[in-house]
Amino acid sequence: MSALDPAPSPQHAAVLSLATTVAHKFGGSSLASAQRYAHVAGLLRGRDDAVQVTVVSAMQGVTDALIALGDAAVAGEDWQPHWDALHEKHRTAAATLLGTHADITLAWLDAQFQDLHAILAALTLLGASGEPALARVHGLGEVWSARLLADALRAAGDDVAVLDARNVMEVGRNELGVVVDWDASARRLAAWRHEHPQARVVVTGFVARDAKGAATTLGRNGSDFSGAIFAALFEAAELHIWTDVDGVLSADPRAVPDAVYLPKLSYDEACELAYFGAKVIHPQTMAPAIARGLPIVIRNTFNPAHPGTRIDAAGDTAALLPAKGLSLVSDLALLNVEGSGMIGVPGTAERVFATLHASNVSVVMISQGSSEHSICCVVRAAQAQTGRAALERAFAPELAQGQIQKVTLEAGISVLAAVGDGMAGTPGVAARFLGALARARVNLRAIAQGASERNISVAIAAADATRALRAAHAGFWLSPQTISLGVIGPGKVGAALLDQIAQSAPRLLRDTNLDLRLRGIADSRRAWLGEHDSGDWRAKFDAATPSDLDAFVAHVHAAHLPHAAILDCSASPAVAAKYPDWLAAGIHVITPNKQAGAGPLPHYHAIRAAAAAGGARFRYEATVGAGLPVIQTLRDLLDTGDELHSVEGIFSGTLAWLFNRYDGVLPFAQLVREAHALGYTEPDARDDLSGTDVARKLVILAREAGYALSLDDVQVESLIPPELVAVSAQEFLDRLGDFDDAMRARFAAAQAQGNVLRYVAAFDREGRAQVGLRALPASHAFAHLQLTDNIVLFSTRRYCDNPLVVQGPGAGPDVTAAGVFADLLRVATALGARV
């Protein structure tokens, strides 16, 4: 249209859009059976492409079968049964697909297979591989496949031309692979088109001709390449690559079940992702499309209503996240050349890579620090020994003279790459990527980022690969932040916690992308181990089986999940004894169990050291004041530079409740039994009445403030009658009533003075620590608490005139569980969740 032409009318525009040529390519999975050919034929017929060019692969498995047939013939093995099977497979497909229209196609197939038979017989006779003859054999599957599809379309009434690419597409080869002779191919196509003007063309993928006219193939993934070449030769407006997935995903869904579908990608992004993991299209095959700006759409043959992934020059300009996806390549090894003689010497890198090139070793990733002291590269595992030997030979003189110290090879390497156009020029992307890996305790062996900033690659141990992939995927908010949870001690607090998690997890997943995945529940005798937490945890635990703690924790600390947390809701010192090991292994530990925070000092230090070294979190806010923010408040004071002068208060919900309720009339022992039933007391109520529980809390706070306090340092007044110290927990509850008179007398004495009884804890900066029952004036602040209220008074340099007070219910399963849960959410936030 010239500039003087009038603007096209809407009708004209419609005609223009109708006049588009669309190229399609169907792979073997889309053409695995007669039913699938019929489905593809229907799909193509349902489209309104003005000109439709369809490039096909062989039926699924046929190319491999043909390669095996050729090899068998050359090796003189018996190929006849395999020929028979292949012949039968195609006859059956044709007969099923075409029904009463099958005769001509069957005769054609029989002739084709006789030709194949003759070639194989000749190869057997010669016993040597003739390249063109083998190429001819390998490409027959596409020839048969094109005919089957074309005949299916014809049977439905369409006028279809079959283009045998061996008559049109001319290719040569250089070091980088196949080179298309575009002029020759275009000339041949024009001539062919002159004879075959049909609007529907079915083209053989994979096969081509060389400059002498001999049959050849495009190599593995050749059909995709054929699709792009014919889309270019036909000047198509789009190339649709039909496969068995909806499009490109942000990561391999087998490793990251939450991988997200990507509606748009730029060519560069698709190349980066395709290289490593998203095998829907091979980057090399995109070259003709990229050169012409031809959009490629990856679509699902079995879900044609899905729009698929569109790959073009622009990509997704509206994308909000910097990274589009993550790709992982495995079976690699790290080669490292290291030596002080390399520093500042030009040409070392050139020698390293020239050596690898000469040995035909392909380099996947390169990294060199600016000191030039070492240069490392990642290569395929299968080529690693060859590469190392070649480097040792090439640098033998320098190794002998000590200028190069060593050439090392480390096997078992994977490379994980974050990919996205939006990463370029966006500060913090590397931090997010590497931070997510660090939090998942993945060690990085080498790092590489090109100046395009579109790909950051890290070499890691293969054993860490899945965990790293998931952690990075979640770190870029492409999928939820998953924490594998194991709950120990489904007693009162544990049960409340499990209920709270079950109730909140779906909302947290929906609103904050945090996936709290309950994968185990254990008590001292048995455990339930599972993969997901949907469903009633009680029913699961009912089916628990005998298990030891180590097996339980090993299951929770699954290698494939980025983060694991143990929620210890027992009161067991044996469980607490394991914390240093778990923390050192990178498992987060969250607990209301005071045995660790107030246990022997060396153990406490071991816990702290393990957490600091391994990066795992140890959180135990619920050990003091249950759900109240007592430890966090103290931490905030100290972290902001304040100094603790003293801490004082009522630290026991049980004792608060008992003395708030006790009126000298109701039997004290009855109240103790009630407190136990309400879940306020420790599993053994004597821990409360002995003052031990309060002393533990005091120790925890003092240690948090930097004092090396132990339980033995606390002056404790026990309320346990000496006669009941050594009996069982139940006998203690049963017999406590025998000693009610003593408590009644103490109450009456205090009352006579106008006082109330309160069990008080106190610690000062001189290190004095005591807990005991005090008679306080009725006007005292401690006399006006409600129910299980704890009160903690922090006197500090800043809060010296008036203490900072934390007050509220300090015991009970629900509030304690909430304190544990809040700790878990703090850990999740530190791991990158947006709670």
Ligand SMILES: NC(=O)C1=CN([C@@H]2O[C@H](COP(=O)(O)OP(=O)(O)OC[C@H]3O[C@@H](n4cnc5c(N)ncnc54)[C@H](O)[C@@H]3O)[C@@H](O)[C@H]2O)C=CC1
């Ligand atoms: N109840 C409360 O108000 C508060 C309790 N806590 C602490 O919470 C923890 C749990 O208390 P409750 O639920 O009231 O006790 P509980 O007696 O109801 O539950 C304890 C659970 O731990 C399990 N258990 C015991 N020994 C074990 C072992 N060696 N290995 C694995 N599991 C074991 C028991 O089978 C039971 O399921 C205790 O450490 C307690 O000090 C902390 C703050 C408040």
Ligand SMILES: N[C@@H](CC=O)C(=O)O
């Ligand atoms: N038994 C304890 C529970 C909380 O630590 C108490 O009563 O305070």
